[in-house]
Amino acid sequence: MQKPVLILASNSPRRRQLLGLTGREFLVRPSDVDETPLPGETPDAYVLRLAEDKARATAEHAPAEAWVIASDTTVALEGRILGKPEDAAEARAMLTALRDRMHDVYTAVALFHPASGQMLSEVCHTGVHMRAYTDEEIEAYIATGDPMDKAGAYGIQHAGFSCVDALDGCYASVMGLPLCHLERLMRGVGLAAEVDVPEVCQRFLAYDCPVFSSILQDSASGREAFSS
Secondary structure: OOOOOEOOOOOOOHHHHHHHOOOOEEOOOOOOOOOOOOOOHHHHHHHHHHHHHHHHHHHHOOOOOOOOEEEEEEEEEOOEEEOOOOOOOOOHHHHHOOOOOEHHHHEEEEEEEOOOEEEEEEEEEEEEEEEOOOOHHHHHHHHHHHHHHOHHOOOOOOOOOOEEEEEOOHHHHHHHHOOOHHHHHHOOOOOOOOOHHHHHHHHHOOOOOOHHHHHHOOOOOOOOOOOO
């Protein structure tokens, strides 16, 4: 039986790397959508809308029988959406505001089948506590250029900055693609991975994930659990 065509609607190297852990073959077709939040839009509704918009945008130029995977991530501080900084000054302001505080990261993942119009999507929430890094560390990090393409102006995986002190939830989601949420969606349409997704994810990230079991065993939507 021929494997379905999978398309990742993102040019993010982090999302490509994470999706590659599942052992699936996929094409990369970045989407281009307006990422401006709507008036009064909550962070979770914002990322869900963008993930679904990205999936539909990429599907316009995809084979009808393909499955399109899209994702969007935002950082929220006390409910305020922090997107990608426009310049170094905005990156500095974001990193200063986040320092030594807890904030929320919301990542939505969408799975879209153009032929049937079937759209499956979920939002993953993770609590993140930043360490008390110094002004000098902020400046050195900004000088690397790494903050400029990331929501909240930081990358959790950046070894040189290591800004996160503690994490409550999914590490992969903070990187940009919650693999267990995606796996749950894909199992629901008969596209389960041939590898143990939580095991390979935790090994790659060197992170003892406290939430993978509850995500994959959630039967509220009638999806089959994935054994770890």
